[in-house]
Amino acid sequence: MRFLKLSLCSLLLLLTVLLSGCWDQYELRELSVVTGLGIDLVDDETIRLTIQVINPSELASQEEGTGRSSAQNYETFAPTIQEAFRKLTEKAPRRGYYSHIASVVIGESAARAGLTNFLDHFYRDHEIRTDFPIVIARGYEAKEILSVIPPIEEIASIHIMNSISYGENSYSLVTATTLDDLFEKIVGPGIDPYLNGITINGDETVSKQIANVEEVKPIAFLQLGDMAIFREDQLVGWLTEEETKGLLYLTGNIQDTSETLPCPHGQEGSFVVETYSTKTTMDINYEGDELNVNIDPEIHGTISEVNCEQLDITSKESHAYIHDALEQKINELISETLARARDEHVDFTGIGREVYREQPTYWKTIRQDWYEAFTQANIEVHTEGNVVESGDVNNTFNIEDYKHDH
Structure with a gap:
């Protein structure tokens, strides 16, 4: 038994010779x-x-730096x-x-x-x-x-x-x-x-x-x-600022941003919707040589600022207007981005990648001329806006109304 233990210890000692250790280490x-x-x-x-x-x-100095x-x-x-x-x-x-x-x-x-x-x-x-x-x-x-x-x-x-x-x-x-x-x-x-x-x-x-x-x-x-x-x-x-926004809405890469929208009925002022969730889907289909692309962004947001005298955000009419205004703004931003991509004959939008994924057979026929096919494609954008909150208050306060009530 003792011999077996000695043999095992000797073997372990010999094996340490084969260990390379930190042969390529460098001190800090x-x-x-x-x-x-x-x-x-x-x-x-x-x-x-x-x-x-x-x-x-210099970074670690707790006292006045050395300059x-x-x-x-x-x-x-x-x-x-x-x-x-x-x-x-x-x-x-x-x-x-x-x-x-x-x-x-x-x-x-x-x-x-x-x-x-x-x-x-x-x-x-x-x-x-x-x-x-x-x-x-x-x-x-x-x-x-x-x-x-x-x-x-x-x-x-x-x-x-x-x-x-x-x-x-x-x-x-x-x-x-x-x-x-x-x-x-x-x-x-x-x-x-x-x-x-x-x-x-x-x-x-x-x-x-x-x-x-x-x-x-x-x-x-x-x-x-x-x-x-x-x-x-x-x-x-x-890209311009508007085109960049449109790109990130199109690709679903916006995590948190704000959109300033006009007040209803042509009145002066604006209100702001903070968008906090974006999910964009694309539907690709083709008929013969005609490519059809439907882009459907789904935007969730909350009202973060109101500077409109006649926007009662508790009413159904105003709620519908808010949704329509947001959807129109996003549609315009994405359309500007698509127009710029077509003018430059580039596809940073990722539409070509969706064609490759959804219609691989069709992609093989047009991949060599994709930029030209991209400029000729029928592309439609349909944004769905969903504004569900208004912060800690509903309507904005009006100083004159406040004075009149008191």
Whole structure:
């Protein structure tokens, strides 16, 4: 028995020799934590990669800071993304750690050249996660966006991530698109990508200086805005605010937003419906070469503000008017978006994907000429609005009526 125990212990000791352990480990003090990346196209053969690295000692300081920036930006130039990453060792004193990337910014010229030229490496590299949001710099290079010192968040790349997260849940012009989402739309049949745009609002020069955050009103700030639209992987244009709203209603990606609607009977003023739930279905059918598409958004909302003297929201007549006004507004927004997609000969609406899913046989006959078929399709939008609440009160208070009653 004793011999058996000794033999077993010896075997276990020998097996530990075969264990590799943490052969590729790096101590934290040997790493630079990368929170943001910027990609710009300098010329046909050169990429500028901007790498934003946090300064942990400055962020963690409990006392007055040292005056150093909370982040440093390093720029490298190379013909490929992989080589640009490797060249970071020429400038940065530590190895880059890429598992905490908060956002990636792509310059407008690089986006027009084609996204797959730059994003292939991100999917292949096992050290890089793919759940970070991607935005397109409008009117600026990516390096300029990452150089802005935000007024609240201390690091531009983290500011972008948090702004997208908040905006997606609070307004309809922002939607988080990760690398996984983008890849699915680029390679998927019948759909083109769209990405949030970002720009600098204010004095670009001051935006890079600490003086930008020393004022109550920031001199410059980063602003998420117009949606970038693509044909396959190449940027072709930008949607307006109304077109962006229409797109997100059409695709059912609106979580919480507001619509300002006119008062009834031609009276001055307006009322606001906060939409909090959207579900959009599409019905696809064809007769011969004629494609018919019925888009049916179902919108749920609540009245959040009333500035109408003659809108009694407790009456059936007013209730019907509210529903009709909301449905008409959503129909108009979606129609504007569809018209823009047809004019650009792109399909970021996803209608082609629904044709592929619902009518695969028909899709095989028109997939090579889908953009032309899309422009010729009969598309109808029928919104169903359902406004069920009015907040904590029913009708708005009227000062003159209040004085008269008392």
